[in-house]
Structures are given as structure tokens and as C-alpha cells.
Amino acid sequence: MTMKKMVFVLAYALIVVSVFAFTKTTENSKLSLALSNQYAKKMADASEKLDELDSALKQTLLFNNSDGSQKAREDIWRLSSDIKSSVASLPLDASFSTSWMNYLGRIGNYAKEADRSVEPDEYYKVMSQASKNLGVMQDEWTLATAGLVDGKYSMDEWTNRLNATNPDVDWSNMGESIKQYTETDFPLTASESDAMKKKELKNIDEAKVTQEVAVERFKTVFPTVSNEVIGVEKSMPGSPYPFFHIRFADGESIGYIDITEKGGHVLSYLSERPFGKDSLSFDEIKKRAEDFLVAANYKDLVYEESRENSTAWHFVFVRKEPFYGAKVFSDVIHVKVAKDNGDVIGLNAAEYIRKEKLHRQSVKKMDWNEFFHKDVKIVNDELAYVENERLEQRLSHYLTVTRDEHGTIGTYNVIVDAETAEVIKTEKLN
Amino acid sequence: MKKIVLSILTIALLIGSAYATSPVQINAFSSRDLAQGSTGDDIIELQARLQYIGFYNGKIDGKFGYGTYWALRSFQEQYGLPIDGIAGSQTKKKLTAASSYDEKFVMDNLKKGNQFTHYGGKPLSSQVKQGGGGNENVHLPSKYSEQDLKLMANAVYGEARGEPYEGQVAVAAVILNRVEHADFPDTIGGVIFQPGAFTAVADGQIWLTPNERAKEAVLDALNGWDPSENSIYYFNPITATSKWIWSRPQVKKIGLHVFCH
Incomplete structure (x- = not known):
């Protein structure tokens, strides 16, 4: 009887499995x-x-x-x-x-x-x-x-x-x-080639620094980090620009910093740790970022924008060239500051190391009333160097304009070549 | 004696009634100044209050962008305040007095993923519509969307959740480097779902729910950090089977991943 039952159960299971498999x-x-x-x-x-x-x-x-x-x-x-x-x-x-x-x-x-x-x-x-x-x-x-x-x-x-x-x-x-x-x-065109060289930092013509100097540079830029260095590695042979990759620990923080071998420039730095309650105002946090940049000898920068996220503020600073007083948007530095105690927990200076070669340009007088539709209002007009589609740095009018869009105000960034009046970029701002 | 007691009771009743019927507006907002770039619950309150009195028509999403900025300036102009687009103590006080804010109603609806058709001025039930809400508490550079953040966080978590934070930022940066590179698709979705590009897509791990760490790593990459130093590939040397990937110029090793050009 038991045997019969078992055979029945097995046969039934087999049929179910077969149907499922099929x-x-x-x-x-x-x-x-x-x-x-x-x-x-x-x-x-x-x-x-x-x-x-x-x-x-x-x-x-x-x-x-x-x-x-x-x-x-x-x-x-x-x-x-x-x-x-x-x-x-x-x-x-x-x-x-x-x-x-x-x-x-x-x-x-x-x-x-x-x-x-x-x-x-x-x-x-x-x-x-x-x-x-x-x-x-x-x-x-x-x-x-x-x-x-x-x-x-x-x-x-x-x-x-x-x-x-x-x-x-x-x-x-x-x-x-x-x-x-x-x-x-x-x-590649000459501009593409220049842009690539800048990005890859191939042609830094400064003396090489040793590993010890790179670590010292780290300690100078971030003196508040206790600098318990976990390890220093040289970039791998395929890297177009050699750099030192330094990993560190500081209490509950752990992070890294990359420093170029030629010239000992900081490429980027990030530190990760648990965060406490927000305790500083935006102005205090912004000041920490600005003071940090000056102390680290980044002195030709101006504040551009900031974005708040759950644990930190991300700041963007751009270089200001002296002749026209124009911002150079390709020479940028990003700083990340913790909201709980104002520590600088991130720095990205890779694009700032090799500054753009800028050329003087004539500035054409623009009739904005003719250029824009009558609904458009210019709220800010400043000069800036911006890369066009052909990867050339062009002196441009960096405009912020608004337009009433059925009861809401739409804000746009319009970049116009100061010499040719070519529209280099139009972007909706949120 | 009776008269005195009656008077005291009447006065107490009047004071009590006045207190009970006055709008609950004490301790509104946090103490910080609210400026462009800020995010959080007090921006939700700012947007809701501005919308309540007709200055703001945009989405109540807790992000202080240009829409909130222009609305706040209009409010400041109309109420005789210094026009700076920053909600400091004076502006917040005036706004609190001029508007009403039902925090529970607003926050409950936002948590449910609903969005406001218009907050204030009509029955509560017709102020919201279902769906379309559901925001991350983040402020992204203009060229990226929350959809980009979510998709990249999924990819980073699926590909590198066991890796150090730096390694997770680097994986996110590789995705962005590919978007900018002529050899790859032009969109974040295109890069992530390019056949054979990412293991997490092939084995379905991309659909795991990412943690906050992965999101934070993506956020750093979207804000410009690139610990991969412009790499466009990475691989795990222990598990990689492709011969071709070994031929790529190697830049840096982070955790278990080798990053290359």
C-alpha cells in the first residue's frame, strides 16, 4: 500500500516537474x-x-x-x-x-x-x-x-x-x-588635440616629485586630516599621466587623494565617514570652502554655484582671468563640504591643473532686443570663456535670461560668442 | 465677587478662543537662511507657502531652484522686503504671517508620491493628483535628472556594492566618461544597457535596490569627481574572461577593479 502511494506521489511529482520544465x-x-x-x-x-x-x-x-x-x-x-x-x-x-x-x-x-x-x-x-x-x-x-x-x-x-x-x-x-x-x-583637429592633452594632463612640463613629497603635499593641503596613510601606489603604466594614489584613514574617515607625479598637483580627494546632525549655516559652510581654497593656494577662483545634498554641499568655483575679468568655465574646481562640521571632504581640481590657453577677441556690440524675442528678459550678462563645439575656447556673453511660460518663469543660460554672435549653448536652468 | 469671577472667566474664555482659532504657525521653518541650491523639508514649506498665496506655480519638490528663486523675489518685492532671493528670518516671518501651511497634509502626500496641482485656495482633495511625485532629497547639476541618478545608482550597486567608496565613485565616473566619449552611446541609459557592457545588466543585479552609499557615490560622480582618472573600462582581473580587456592601457587599481582606457 505504502509502495503504491509512493509511486503515485513520484509519478505525480514527475508530471508536475515535466509540465513546469516544458x-x-x-x-x-x-x-x-x-x-x-x-x-x-x-x-x-x-x-x-x-x-x-x-x-x-x-x-x-x-x-x-x-x-x-x-x-x-x-x-x-x-x-x-x-x-x-x-x-x-x-x-x-x-x-x-x-x-x-x-x-x-x-x-x-x-x-x-x-x-x-x-x-x-x-x-x-x-x-x-x-x-x-x-x-x-x-x-x-x-x-x-x-x-x-x-x-x-x-x-x-x-x-x-x-x-x-x-x-x-x-x-x-x-x-x-x-x-x-x-x-x-x-x-583630430588642433583644438581636439589640445582638449585631449589637457584632459589627459600629458604635457605638464614641471619637475617630477617623489612619493614623499606627494604625501607632504597631501598634508599641506589637508592639515586637519590626521594623515594615517594606509598606502601609496604609483599609477599603472597605461596611465597617460603618472600620479600617486594615496589612501588614508582618519578616525572614522577613510579616503584617497590622487597627486600628479609631475608638479605634485592634486587631482582629486574624497573622504567617506558617518555624518552627524547639520549644525552650520550655508554662509559658514561656503566660507569654509573659500578659506580652504585660499589656504591651498588656489587664489584666482570665484564662486559659481552650490548644491545641497543630504550630508554635504557641493560647491563649484571657476577661474577668473584678469584681462576681461571673464570666468573660464573649463578651469573649474569642485569642493565638497560636510554639513555637520564644515570639514572639506572632497576636492576635484583635475581640470584646473593645466589652465586653458586663452586668446584675445574683439567684442561685437550686440543688440539684444533684436537678438531675443520681446518676451525674453536678460537678468545677467557677463563675459566668460566657454568651449564651443569645435573645442575652441571662445570669449562669450554668458547670459541668464527669463521668459514667462504660462504663469511660471523659465530661466535659461544662453552663451553667445562675443565676436561672431554664434550661439554656443542654450540650457534650461532648474 | 460674582462679577469679578464672571469677568475673569469671560476674559479667559476670550483669550482661549483667540488662541484656539489662530493658525498654528509657531516654529515654522528651520533657523537657517534658505538660498538657491538648498534642499530639504524647509524648502518644501517655503514652496508650499509661496504657492498658497499665489507666488509659486512650480512643483513642490524641496529643491530651491530658479522657479523658487523668482517666486521668492516677487514675494519680497510685494511685501516691501529687501529683494535678494534669500529666505532669511525677516522674509520667513512675513511669509509665515501671510500664508498657511498644513505640514502633515503636504508631507503625507509627498511621501505617498503624489504631487500638488496647486497647494492652497481650494478643497484639500482637489489640490493633489496621484503619482508624478517621489523625489530624492538631492540637488543635481542642470544637465542630469533624477532618473539618471536612480539608473546609475542601480548600476553602481549591482556592479560594485562590495567595493570601497572610491571604487563606487569610479564606476559611476566610467559611465559618465563613456557618455562623453565618441566610441559609446550618448546617453546614460544607452551606455548602461549597451549589450555586453556591464555584468550587472546581463545577470539582472542592476535591479537590486541600491543603498544610500551607492547613491552618494553617484552624486559625487555627477558633481564632477572621477577617481578613475578618465577611464572608460574596468574589470575584475580574477574573474575577467575577455582577452581584449587585458589589452587596454591600465591606469589604476581600486579594490578589486582595474580601471583602464
Whole structure:
């Protein structure tokens, strides 16, 4: 009797498990199919748009005057952006997709900027070559994605082939080819190169400091931290600029500071600890930030803005250049101050180390009444150096304007090149 | 004697009634000055009071931005106060006297994730609408949204919750560096959900609820900190299977992660 019962229970359990497994497998297959269909659609879309991009690119080569090709150039920018977005969401080889996105972005930007900064002959030369290279890539792309687009491979098979040691599609080679095309077709401009050098701090031409000097620098800038240094490590060999990474503990606080080897400049500092009750006013906290900067020898900065968060205030200070009295928004320092006791618990000075090279510019007299709609009111107008889309530092009117938007006041930051009146940026402020 | 007792009782009754019917406005606001960039419950009170008397039409969210600033200046102008857009003691006193604030009603609705269609001047039930509220008590740089903060906190918690604080800020910074880099998608969502980019997305850990530490780390990255020193990749050398990732120039090791270009 017991045996019979057991057999019954086991048989019943087996049936339940089988039904569950079958349902699960069916569900997984459906999900996998839905996913591969989505990817196939995106790949097919990208291929179709590549055709359109090639066609738009060739159309722009028909004209000497940039007005004639304006519509096609807008199409190049839109299509390259669409394809880039599709590529970003597809399961592809990482090195290939990054190079591919970069190339597409550069084609789009070049076409967009053509009427402002490129001579027609130069445009023809660059885009003829790009069109040729794009044709080659188009063929390779069609071949490489055929398996998924034609429904030949399931999602699992596609992923396995992608991750195989010897994949049937040479993604890595395709990625390398595109990289070469990028370098030859769209080399970095002087401004891009300068901007990159600044960001990577490659060219600091100051003497190297030792590890001991770096630790001493830390103690000078943050004298209130007890400086129980846990460890000092040099940056790894791949870093474009060598620095010391110093970790420290101070009571319940633990944190780090990075200091460049050349010149011993602070890159960034952060300290983490439990926080007590807020006890200081905003003015007291702001003063702590300002006093700290002066004591640390950052003396050409002015307060720009602040943001309160649960445990700390984040402050932004920017450099003020003496000739025009203009703020330089790329030379910025961030300071984080604790709300409970006013300690400086964060400093970010990486962008301040290598100051921007600024050029004098003429300042065109602007008729703002003509420039803005009559509803717009200018509430602040100051001069500032701001980076434009071509990564050049431009002296600009840094305007804060308002407009009545159905009963609420909308506030905007509008940046206008002081010489050319080009609108560099418009941003809604919250 | 009876007359005296009657008089005393009448006076006491009058004083009691006056006290009972007067609006409860004692100890309104905290003692600090409220200026642009501030956040917190007293900003909620400031916005609610300004809205109650028709100076503020924006969202009651506890963030002192430009909307609150212009509304406060209008109030100061109309009430003969110095116009500086800062709610100091004098401004707060005038505002408290001129408006009414039902703290429990306002805070309860905000906690429920409701938002105000308009606070004050009509029946309580028609002042709020369900949903659309639910704010983090943070003030972000203009170019980022609370959605960005939430999504990045999920990614950081899923990817690096066991890492030191510095390591968590660095992971958040890598996401932002990718958004700025030509080789990657242009949005935070695009970067995080790029197929194969983050393990936490692939194994679903991105949907774990992030803790305050992860949010704080993201906040520091959004405010400009980058302990990764401009890195666009990171990996755990113990678990990494991709050969390609080892070919990237390595910058720095934080906790278990190697950050690279």
C-alpha cells in the first residue's frame, strides 16, 4: 500500500516537474526568439540606413556650394546618429562597435560643421574618401550580420560565435580597419588635440616629485586630516599621466587623494565617514570652502554655484582671468563640504591643473532686443570663456535670461560668442 | 465677587478662543537662511507657502531652484522686503504671517508620491493628483535628472556594492566618461544597457535596490569627481574572461577593479 502511494506521489511529482520544465523551456524559447527578432530588426534597419547614408554622402559631393548640399548634409548627420544608436544597442564585438560608433559620429559631425569650418575642396576630398571606405564597411557589415538578420542563428548561437576564440567573422580586423579610416579620414583637429592633452594632463612640463613629497603635499593641503596613510601606489603604466594614489584613514574617515607625479598637483580627494546632525549655516559652510581654497593656494577662483545634498554641499568655483575679468568655465574646481562640521571632504581640481590657453577677441556690440524675442528678459550678462563645439575656447556673453511660460518663469543660460554672435549653448536652468 | 469671577472667566474664555482659532504657525521653518541650491523639508514649506498665496506655480519638490528663486523675489518685492532671493528670518516671518501651511497634509502626500496641482485656495482633495511625485532629497547639476541618478545608482550597486567608496565613485565616473566619449552611446541609459557592457545588466543585479552609499557615490560622480582618472573600462582581473580587456592601457587599481582606457 505504502509502495503504491509512493509511486503515485513520484509519478505525480514527475508530471508536475515535466509540465513546469516544458512551460519554462517554451517561455525561454519565446523570449530568445523575441530578442533575436528585435536584434535582427535593428541590424536590418542599420543596413538600410547605411545605404541611405552612403547615398546622402554621395549627393553632397555634387555641389560646390554648401547651400546646395544642406539637406543631404542634415541627412548625413541624422542617419549617422540613428545608425550609431542602433549599433549601440546590438550584441556586437566590443572593439568593433566602439570604432564603428566613433567613425559614424565623425562623419555626422563633419557634415554638420561643413558650412562653418570646411572649404568645399577639402570637404570633397574628405567625403570622397569616406564614401569609398563606407562602401567597403557596408559590404563587410552586411556579410557579418547576415546570420542573425536571415534568422540562420539563434541568440545563443550568435553569442557563442561572437565569443568564440576563432570567430567566423573577423570582428577585430573590421574594428582595426575602421580605426584606420577614422585616423586617415577624420584626424583630430588642433583644438581636439589640445582638449585631449589637457584632459589627459600629458604635457605638464614641471619637475617630477617623489612619493614623499606627494604625501607632504597631501598634508599641506589637508592639515586637519590626521594623515594615517594606509598606502601609496604609483599609477599603472597605461596611465597617460603618472600620479600617486594615496589612501588614508582618519578616525572614522577613510579616503584617497590622487597627486600628479609631475608638479605634485592634486587631482582629486574624497573622504567617506558617518555624518552627524547639520549644525552650520550655508554662509559658514561656503566660507569654509573659500578659506580652504585660499589656504591651498588656489587664489584666482570665484564662486559659481552650490548644491545641497543630504550630508554635504557641493560647491563649484571657476577661474577668473584678469584681462576681461571673464570666468573660464573649463578651469573649474569642485569642493565638497560636510554639513555637520564644515570639514572639506572632497576636492576635484583635475581640470584646473593645466589652465586653458586663452586668446584675445574683439567684442561685437550686440543688440539684444533684436537678438531675443520681446518676451525674453536678460537678468545677467557677463563675459566668460566657454568651449564651443569645435573645442575652441571662445570669449562669450554668458547670459541668464527669463521668459514667462504660462504663469511660471523659465530661466535659461544662453552663451553667445562675443565676436561672431554664434550661439554656443542654450540650457534650461532648474 | 460674582462679577469679578464672571469677568475673569469671560476674559479667559476670550483669550482661549483667540488662541484656539489662530493658525498654528509657531516654529515654522528651520533657523537657517534658505538660498538657491538648498534642499530639504524647509524648502518644501517655503514652496508650499509661496504657492498658497499665489507666488509659486512650480512643483513642490524641496529643491530651491530658479522657479523658487523668482517666486521668492516677487514675494519680497510685494511685501516691501529687501529683494535678494534669500529666505532669511525677516522674509520667513512675513511669509509665515501671510500664508498657511498644513505640514502633515503636504508631507503625507509627498511621501505617498503624489504631487500638488496647486497647494492652497481650494478643497484639500482637489489640490493633489496621484503619482508624478517621489523625489530624492538631492540637488543635481542642470544637465542630469533624477532618473539618471536612480539608473546609475542601480548600476553602481549591482556592479560594485562590495567595493570601497572610491571604487563606487569610479564606476559611476566610467559611465559618465563613456557618455562623453565618441566610441559609446550618448546617453546614460544607452551606455548602461549597451549589450555586453556591464555584468550587472546581463545577470539582472542592476535591479537590486541600491543603498544610500551607492547613491552618494553617484552624486559625487555627477558633481564632477572621477577617481578613475578618465577611464572608460574596468574589470575584475580574477574573474575577467575577455582577452581584449587585458589589452587596454591600465591606469589604476581600486579594490578589486582595474580601471583602464
